[in-house]
Every structure is written in C-alpha cells, then in structure tokens.
Amino acid sequence: xxxxxxxxxxxxxxxxxxxxxxxxxxxxxxxxxxxxxxxxxxxxxxxxxxxxxxxxxxxxxxxxxxxxxxxxxxxxxxxxxxxxxxxxxxxxxxxxxxxxxxxxxxxxxxx
Numbered sequence: 001x002x003x004x005x006x007x008x009x010x011x012x013x014x015x016x017x018x019x020x021x022x023x024x025x026x027x028x029x030x031x032x033x034x035x036x037x038x039x040x041x042x043x044x045x046x047x048x049x050x051x052x053x054x055x056x057x058x059x060x061x062x063x064x065x066x067x068x069x070x071x072x073x074x075x076x077x078x079x080x081x082x083x084x085x086x087x088x089x090x091x092x093x094x095x096x097x098x099x100x101x102x103x104x105x106x107x108x109x110x111x
Contacts, residue, residue, distance in 0.1 A: 015051060015052070016059060019037075020086055020089060023081060024087070027081035030053060030080070056080060062089075064085055065081060
C-alpha cells in the first residue's frame with residue numbers, strides 16, 4: 001500500500017481521462033469511480049472527492065457522460081455512464097496521453 005507521500009494528486013485533464021476510462025465498462029456512482037481508480041493504480045492515485053464531483057459535472061456538461069438516479073447499498077446515488085461522444089473523447093484523450101508520455105520520456109532520457 002502506498003504512503004500518503006507516494007500518492008499522486010491528479011491534474012484536471014488527467015482526472016477527466018481516468019473518469020472516462022473508469023466508466024468505459026459500466027455505469028458507476030462517484031465513490032465507485034474513485035475506488036476503481038485507486039484500486040487499479042494500486043493506491044498510487046488518490047482521487048480527492050473535492051475534485052471528482054466538479055470533474056464529473058464538467059464531463060456531464062460537455063455531453064461526455066450521462067447521469068441518472070439509482071440505488072447503491074440502500075441509498076440513492078447518481079450513476080454515471082459514458083455517452084457515444086464520451087467514448088470518442090476517451091479515444092482522443094488516450095491517444096493524447098500516449099503521445100505526451102512518450103515525449104516526456106524522451107526529455108527525461110536526454111543527455
């Protein structure tokens with residue numbers, strides 16, 4: 001398990017990408033999205049709830065995710081799912097991320 005010092009804060013664009021990716025397989029409520037990201041990253045990435053919900057509202061406003069009310073553990077919760085536009089945006093963002101990480105890798109390896 002990662003310590004607080006080794007956990008990374010997420011930049012807005014990165015968080016958007018991770019939310020879109022988390023929703024690719026199934027609709028989820030906010031808490032489940034943050035837990036999925038933390039689990040898959042082996043607790044390296046911590047999703048701050050104060051950042052998560054504004055990001056999801058932003059993605060919903062852009063038409064990349066939809067939300068509807070449902071029940072989770074006996075409580076009402078908003079479940080988010082990817083729209084067709086969101087799936088397309090996920091592809092674009094993932095390609096951009098790949099280009100960025102390759103470029104950063106080149107800079108880090110320069111002599």
